[in-house]
Amino acid sequence: MKRVLSDMYFLGRKCIFCDKYGLYRLADKRVKCKHCNKKYRLQKLKDDMQILYYFYLEISARKxxxxxxxxxxxxxRKFMDFRKSIADYCNAEARRLNGEIEMDESYFGGKKKGKRGRGAKNKEIA
Ligand SMILES: [Zn+2]
Structure with a gap:
């Protein structure tokens, strides 16, 4: 756990939004990125990363x-957000793949006609 925390500390040196170096501290202890102008609290990020890490380890929210x-x-609530993000990502990915499959079918001249699968003609029993 200590190693993870120190990694996160260095992660904080680089802007997590645009991945560039150039963070500076604000008076209210937040940091601001000079490239994308995003402001955030490092402590909050560390907490979020730690929570995400526990989520990744499949430890229950209660524990x-x-x-x-x-x-x-x-x-x-955070755990639910993580799950929702994962589900959204999977749905988007599935839609993208479906789009590709439909494209392939039109490329190969559409769906095959006739019976397919079990009971189809010309199919040997293995
Ligand atoms: Zn940035």
Missing amino acids: TARELDFRYKPIH
């Missing part, structure tokens, strides 16, 4: 909250 000393509800 994560207990171990990281957070309240359960925000952790639970």
Whole structure:
């Protein structure tokens, strides 16, 4: 866990949004990126990364909250956000793949006609 934390510290040196060096500290302890102008709190990022890490390890929201000393509800909400992000990504990916398959079918002259699969003609029983 210590190693992860130190990695995250260096991750904070680079802007997480545009991946460029050029962060500077603001008076309210947030950092601001001079390239994309995004402002964020490093501590919040560290917390989020840690929560994500626990999520990745498939540790329950309740246990994560207990171990990281957070309240359960925000952790639970975060976990749901992670799941939703994953689901959205999968759906988008599936749509993209379906699009490709449809394209292939039109390229090869559309769907085959006639019976397919079990009981189809010209099919030997293995
Ligand atoms: Zn940036």
